[in-house]
Amino acid sequence: MGSYHRQIRRLIIAIPVLAALGACSGIPTTPEQPAETPAPDNSPAVSIECPVPVEQPPAMPDLPTETPEPPVVIAQEPSKPAVADPVPTVPSIPPLLTIGEVEYVTLGEQALQLKARIDTGAATGSIGVDSIERFERDGERWIRFTVRDRLDDSVHEFRLPLERRVRIKQHGDEESERRPVVSIRLRVGDQEAEVDMTLADRDKFEYPILVGRNFLDGRALVDVSRDFLALDGETQ
Numbered sequence: 001m002g003s004y005h006r007q008i009r010r011l012i013i014a015i016p017v018l019a020a021l022g023a024c025s026g027i028p029t030t031p032e033q034p035a036e037t038p039a040p041d042n043s044p045a046v047s048i049e050c051p052v053p054v055e056q057p058p059a060m061p062d063l064p065t066e067t068p069e070p071p072v073v074i075a076q077e078p079s080k081p082a083v084a085d086p087v088p089t090v091p092s093i094p095p096l097l098t099i100g101e102v103e104y105v106t107l108g109e110q111a112l113q114l115k116a117r118i119d120t121g122a123a124t125g126s127i128g129v130d131s132i133e134r135f136e137r138d139g140e141r142w143i144r145f146t147v148r149d150r151l152d153d154s155v156h157e158f159r160l161p162l163e164r165r166v167r168i169k170q171h172g173d174e175e176s177e178r179r180p181v182v183s184i185r186l187r188v189g190d191q192e193a194e195v196d197m198t199l200a201d202r203d204k205f206e207y208p209i210l211v212g213r214n215f216l217d218g219r220a221l222v223d224v225s226r227d228f229l230a231l232d233g234e235t236q
Contacts, residue, residue, distance in 0.1 A: 097189045099219040100227040105186040105209055110136075112147065112156050116209035118222050124166075125186070125195065125212040128202025130155065132180065143180055145199055149206060155162065160184060163196060186211070189230030191219040 095179040106118040107127070133144040148155050160182040169176035179198040186195055188211065194213045202208050216222065223229060 004225075034073040038202065040168070055062055063230065064086050096218075097191050097219045098229050099222055100186060100228040101222065101224045102207065103188050103211070103230045107147070107209065108158055108184050110156055110158070112149065114147075114149065114209050115204075115207050116211050117207040118211050118216070118224075120213060121217060122210060122212035122224055124181075126179075126197060126198045126200050126202065126210040127184070128205065128208035129199050134180075143182055143199065147208065152168060158182075158184070166198060186215055188215070188220065191215075193219065 003102055061079055097158070099118060103118060104118055106113050127145075127147060129145040130148050131146045135142050135144060142159060143162045144157065146155050146157050163181045163183055165178050165180055166179050166226050167176045179200050181196050181198050183194055183196050186193060186197070193215055203211070
């Protein structure tokens with residue numbers, strides 16, 4: 001009987017505890033009723049405190065994580081070695097013929113050789129003629145003129161197209177003179193070129209031919225202190 005009463009007593013103590021736990025959890029608890037329920041006066045009082053429910057914050061949704069983009073690497077071309085600027089080449093200047101103030105010149109296809117005065121102050125050379133006749137050939141204007149060799153008094157005839165007419169004023173003359181211009185082959189020493197020459201009466205001049213700058217430029221140097229240097233073929 002003693003053990004029976006001890007079990008009954010334990011059951012009486014457990015019933016209030018289960019009831020309190022059921023009240024806290026909200027789940028009804030129906031204990032098994034014993035056949036006999038003694039009510040001893042010395043039953044211990046059971047006090048159970050229900051835990052206060054703590055309100056949990058709402059769960060935050062998972063945000064997509066941003067994957068950082070890899071850094072962009074710009075490939076640089078390898079630097080080229082500095083190249084020095086090419087040194088400009090200076091065109092070679094052909095040697096110039098040194099001539100004197102008076103030279104022998106060869107005129108035209110007839111290779112007439114006459115004395116000429118070299119004049120760096122004259123832009124265009126001049127030929128002393130004895131006669132001039134204008135005529136037309138194939139619709140073009142031509143000139144027939146004669147040149148006299150003062151050494152043997154021989155006369156030589158030339159026929160050339162008329163290039164143009166220019167107005168020339170001699171030093172000391174008040175009136176200008178219109179002269180025909182022809183293009184003719186001229187050679188001094190080893191220098192030869194086809195240049196424009198005016199046709200004029202040069203009987204009052206010492207030399208029948210005047211050589212101007214249109215032949216000298218880029219071809220000859222003039223030493224006015226000497227004559228006939230082209231015969232020696234001096235160049236520099």
